[in-house]
Amino acid sequence: xxxxxxxxxxxxxxxxxxxxxxxxxxxxxxxxxxxxxxxxxxxxxxxxxxxxxxxxxxxxxxxxxxxxxxxxxxxxxxxxxxxxxxxxxxxxxxxxxxxxxxxxxxxxxxxxxxxxxxxxxxxxxxxxxxxxxxxxxxxxxxxxxxxxxxxxxxxxxxxxxxxxxxxxxxxxxxxxxxxxxxxxxxxxxxxxxxxxxxxxxxxxxxxxxxxxxxxxxxxxxxxxxxxxxxxxxxxxxxxxxxxxxxxxxxxxxxxxxxxxxxxxxxxxxxxxxxxxxxxxxxxxxxxxxxxxxxxxxxxxxxxxxxxxxxxxxxxxxxxxxxxxxxxxxxxxxxxxxxxxxxxxxxxxxxxxxxxxxxxxxxxxxxxxxxxxxxxxxxxxxxxxxxxxxxxxxxxxxxxxxxxxxxxxxxxxxxxxxxxxxxxxxxxxxxxxxxxxxxxxxxxxxxxxxxxxxxxxxxxxxxxxxxxxxxxxxxxxxxxxxxxxxxxxxxxxxxxxx
Amino acid sequence: xxxxxxxxxxxxxxxxxxxxxxxxxxxxxxxxxxxxxxxxxxxxxxxxxxxxxxxxxxxxxxxxxxxxxxxxxxxxxxxxxxxxxxxxxxxxxxxxxxxxxxxxxxxxxxxxxxxxxxxxxxxxxxxxxxxxxxxxxxxxxxxxxxxxxxxxxxxxxxxxxxxxxxxxxxxxxxxxxxxxxxxxxxxxxxxxxxxxxxxxxxxxxxxxxxxxxxxxxxxxxxxxxxxxxxxxxxxxxxxxxxxxxxxxxxxxxxxxxxxxxxxxxxxxxxxxxxxxxxxxxxxxxxxxxxxxxxxxxxxxxxxxxxxxxxxxxxxxxxxxxxxxxxxxxxxxxxxxxxxxxxxxxxxxxxxxxxxxxxxxxxxxxxxxxxxxxxxxxxxxxxxxxxxxxxxxxxxxxxxxxxxxxxxxxxxxxxxxxxxxxxxxxxxxxxxxxxxxxxxxxxxxxxxxxxxxxxxxxxxxxxxxxxxxxxxxxxxxxxxxxx
Numbered sequence: 019x020x021x022x023x024x025x026x027x028x029x030x031x032x033x034x035x036x037x038x039x040x041x042x043x044x045x046x047x048x049x050x051x052x053x054x055x056x057x058x059x060x061x062x063x064x065x066x067x068x069x070x071x072x073x074x075x076x077x078x079x080x081x082x083x084x085x086x087x088x089x090x091x092x093x094x095x096x097x098x099x100x101x102x103x104x105x106x107x108x109x110x111x112x113x114x115x116x117x118x119x120x121x122x123x124x125x126x127x128x129x130x131x132x133x134x135x136x137x138x139x140x141x142x143x144x145x146x147x148x149x150x151x152x153x154x155x156x157x158x159x160x161x162x163x164x165x166x167x168x169x170x171x172x173x174x175x176x177x178x179x180x181x182x183x184x185x186x187x188x189x190x191x192x193x194x195x196x197x198x199x200x201x202x203x204x205x206x207x208x209x210x211x212x213x214x215x216x217x218x219x220x221x222x223x224x225x226x227x228x229x230x231x232x233x234x235x236x237x238x239x240x241x242x243x244x245x246x247x248x249x250x251x252x253x254x255x256x257x258x259x260x261x262x263x264x265x266x267x268x269x270x271x272x273x274x275x276x277x278x279x280x281x282x283x284x285x286x287x288x289x290x291x292x293x294x295x296x297x298x299x300x301x302x303x304x305x306x307x308x309x310x311x312x313x314x315x316x317x318x319x320x321x322x323x324x325x326x327x328x329x330x331x332x333x334x335x336x337x338x339x340x341x342x343x344x345x346x347x348x349x350x351x352x353x354x355x356x357x358x359x360x361x362x363x364x365x366x367x368x369x370x371x372x373x374x375x376x377x378x379x380x381x382x383x384x385x386x387x388x389x390x391x392x393x394x395x396x397x398x399x400x401x402x403x404x405x406x407x408x409x410x411x412x413x414x415x416x417x418x419x420x421x422x423x424x425x426x427x428x429x430x431x432x433x434x435x436x437x438x439x440x441x442x443x444x445x446x447x448x449x450x451x452x453x454x455x456x457x458x459x460x461x462x463x464x465x466x467x468x469x470x471x472x473x474x475x476x477x478x479x480x481x482x483x484x485x486x487x488x489x490x491x492x493x494x495x496x497x498x499x500x501x502x503x504x505x506x507x508x509x510x511x512x513x514x515x
Numbered sequence: 516x517x518x519x520x521x522x523x524x525x526x527x528x529x530x531x532x533x534x535x536x537x538x539x540x541x542x543x544x545x546x547x548x549x550x551x552x553x554x555x556x557x558x559x560x561x562x563x564x565x566x567x568x569x570x571x572x573x574x575x576x577x578x579x580x581x582x583x584x585x586x587x588x589x590x591x592x593x594x595x596x597x598x599x600x601x602x603x604x605x606x607x608x609x610x611x612x613x614x615x616x617x618x619x620x621x622x623x624x625x626x627x628x629x630x631x632x633x634x635x636x637x638x639x640x641x642x643x644x645x646x647x648x649x650x651x652x653x654x655x656x657x658x659x660x661x662x663x664x665x666x667x668x669x670x671x672x673x674x675x676x677x678x679x680x681x682x683x684x685x686x687x688x689x690x691x692x693x694x695x696x697x698x699x700x701x702x703x704x705x706x707x708x709x710x711x712x713x714x715x716x717x718x719x720x721x722x723x724x725x726x727x728x729x730x731x732x733x734x735x736x737x738x739x740x741x742x743x744x745x746x747x748x749x750x751x752x753x754x755x756x757x758x759x760x761x762x763x764x765x766x767x768x769x770x771x772x773x774x775x776x777x778x779x780x781x782x783x784x785x786x787x788x789x790x791x792x793x794x795x796x797x798x799x800x801x802x803x804x805x806x807x808x809x810x811x812x813x814x815x816x817x818x819x820x821x822x823x824x825x826x827x828x829x830x831x832x833x834x835x836x837x838x839x840x841x842x843x844x845x846x847x848x849x850x851x852x853x854x855x856x857x858x859x860x861x862x863x864x865x866x867x868x869x870x871x872x873x874x875x876x877x878x879x880x881x882x883x884x885x886x887x888x889x890x891x892x893x894x895x896x897x898x899x900x901x902x903x904x905x906x907x908x909x910x911x912x913x914x915x916x917x918x919x920x921x922x923x924x925x926x927x928x929x930x931x932x933x934x935x936x937x938x939x940x941x942x943x944x945x946x947x948x949x950x951x952x953x954x955x956x957x958x959x960x961x962x963x964x965x966x967x968x969x970x971x972x973x974x975x976x977x978x979x980x981x982x983x984x985x986x987x988x989x990x991x992x993x994x995x996x997x
Contacts, residue, residue, distance in 0.1 A: 196930035
């Protein structure tokens with residue numbers, strides 16, 4: 019605690035309060051004020067999460083910074099917050115990304131600026147809430163509430179087909195989570211009236227019940243993550259969303275699904291997780307291989323990166339369901355790294371889109387002649403996306419492949435093939451857009467990065483390299499929670515006969 | 516033997532009755548320009564009733580009028596909500612009525628008589644009292660629907676409402692007569708005791724038959740499928756303020772109707788009516804949510820949405836324990852709040868010679884009035900049951916009751932239909948935020964209505980963040996009455 023402040027609540031509510039302030043800054047006549055307040059809110063929101071890291075105890079088991087206040091006594095729902103290393107990293111990632119999207123939308127967004135900025139601040143606070151909630155309903159409330167700002171972001175500031183995409187995004191993810199809700203209430207009834215996630219970890223459940231619960235959870239998290247074959251909303255949402263929306267969606271929102279698997283599915287239904295792991299591994303491999311190939315043939319840059327996200331998320335679920343420390347830690351690091359890399363790639367596409375207003379690969383070519391600084395940074399991110407050693411992309415993938423080698427040789431081979439697919443689509447994309455002679459007259463007019471864009475991409479480049487070269491500060495916080503989680507998952511919860 | 520009948524449990528009803536007479540007479544001396552006096556008197560009457568009921572709220576159930584009338588916690592709380600719903604309805608309607616020449620004494624007198632009917636229904640402890648209250652309410656409502664006598668849709672709606680409602684009342688009476696035949700009494704408590712202790716021989720068949728007819732009457736009142744046919748037509752045809760009245764305060768009376776008849780009177784046959792309610796609720800959820808998608812008129816859309824919400828209320832009731840009844844009551848209160856917001860918005864956007872009753876009239880509302888659009892957004896997300904709005908907790912409490920009663924499949928069916936329902940609420944949000952306005956006329960909202968709609972919309976969020984007090988009130992009302 020610093021000054022006795024409940025740090026997690028501060029991390030949740032600072033962005034939300036600033037979001038309200040931004041909304042009250044009024045119409046577009048005061049757009050400047052809205053931008054400044056939003057930036058202050060975003061920076062402050064990140065600053066208040068730093069003590070979470072500096073005061074984090076590496077070897078303490080269980081949750082830290084716990085806050086507990088009774089909330090809805092009728093259903094024994096509590097405002098119960100706490101984090102372990104996993105949530106810590108995601109909270110930092112989220113608060114960091116919020117700053118980037120506020121800066122990235124500085125000039126690009128000209129209509130309804132206040133509403134745009136406020137949506138991102140709300141989103142940031144809500145996601146911090148989801149990452150730190152220890153009460154099932156509290157988690158659900160935060161998890162679901164994120165849909166509202168994102169729905170508005172895609173629908174109002176999105177591309178030509180934004181309405182279809184916004185509705186598809188909302189209904190798809192809402193569908194996943196209503197079954198999740200039923201499973202939570204079922205657990206509440208079975209556990210004798212508790213919504214505390216910890217109670218569920220030690221609740222004996224029959225295999226059938228576990229499988230049904232697992233599937234209900236999966237319907238929420240697999241859609242959110244997204245896993246093949248319920249990924250189809252993602253390319254649509256990404257393509258139509260404004261740059262900031264794509265960045266937050268890829269960098270943080272997808273991780274809600276990945277986080278949900280770790281916090282809920284695996285420890286609450288461990289037997290079902292083991293029982294269904296062949297299915298999960300198969301789905302992950304399909305995502306890695308098949309979606310990798312799909313990404314290869316995209317002609318729209320955003321769609322390409324969206325499919326690459328799905329493929330990378332396949333790595334995450336693969337890491338989970340091989341049940342060893344390497345796989346799981348790798349998967350978590352992969353989530354963080356993907357947050358940086360995909361965010362950076364969407365920002366790069368945003369930079370190009372702001373200049374030419376097209377996302378078609380064929381409209382570009384020879385950018386290196388006009389935008390050398392941009393081309394260099396873009397190169398770094400493209401390389402990181404295919405897992406070049408020295409970048410953050412490598413660490414997670416290497417650990418997961420190593421973990422899967424322990425599990426099965428052929429799974430590891432299939433997983434490692436991602437290095438080929440990712441290199442294929444990332445580098446081919448880079449080649450077509452950046453190298454060669456200047457593609458057409460319009461490319462000739464493109465100016466290199468301005469300071470604002472350089473700061474945003476530069477920060478991400480530092481993050482990508484730091485995590486790639488010296489992952490230890492990130493990995494250190496994960497050892498204890500991953501160890502504890504694997505202990506929970508290896509314990510059968512089947513009722514004693 | 517008690518010779519002096521206590522009157523205090525019925526003070527609010529007596530006060531209301533007296534005030535209606537005063538208003539009727541006073542209105543004769545008020546010119547059209549000063550009709551606001553009648554309006555103020557009506558609101559004051561409701562305020563008076565509120566205070567009287569509030570002061571007699573606590574305490575065990577008290578019977579009076581030879582056991583025909585009961586004042587218990589359930590009645591107290593429901594009456595309070597009826598006054599609030601009624602007062603909000605009137606406040607939302609003021610400008611709308613004035614623009615259509617309906618801002619007259621009859622409207623207020625009939626509304627108050629309808630309120631009286633609801634109160635009698637809520638406090639009934641005898642089948643005759645139930646019926647008396649129901650008819651008083653219904654007769655006032657028929658006339659209210661037909662108040663715009665030159666409007667064809669309104670007259671048609673009134674006719675439909677009257678004819679169908681008469682049939683439903685007939686069925687209800689028939690059912691009640693069966694219950695009377697089987698048990699020999701009309702007193703709700705005595706029938707309940709008779710069913711639990713003395714149910715044998717030929718009475719059983721008559722009871723079940725009676726139950727079915729009673730449920731038909733109840734189903735009509737609440738608008739559950741397959742007794743829902745009147746709802747879209749009447750909601751659509753009636754002037755919007757009357758639709759608001761029909762769909763908001765009246766629902767409290769309908770809920771009391773269920774509590775008094777099914778729970779207090781026929782709790783002994785819970786196994787029989789549970790099955791029937793399962794069918795009614797699943798059908799309501801299905802028909803309400805699916806048909807609402809096809810609507811282009813927002814009043815019709817909200818009518819179908821009402822049907823689906825009533826399906827949820829039935830889910831709570833069919834759980835068959837006080838937990839479920841509390842959840843259902845919470846759902847009704849939340850539903851009425853949401854509904855007041857939604858129809859209130861339709862009323863506010865309407866102006867002289869223009870009904871904002873098409874869904875397309877909401878296009879681009881965010882550009883015309885960001886604040887109103889935000890309020891409507893909150894109401895729509897509440898109706899869809901998205902957290903952190905209060906609509907989510909309403910669904911949560913009902914689902915909890917259903918799962919507690921062991922109906923996992925029913926909960927799954929309910930959430931699937933809720934998901935389908937989310938689509939048409941989202942469509943309104945989409946129109947408001949993503950589309951360009953069709954209509955550039957300035958939106959003129961009176962300050963009182965502005966405050967009211969803001970309070971109404973923000974309540975969705977505030978009650979969503981702090982639902983506990985409302986939940987406690989509902990649990991209290993149920994636990995201390997049954």
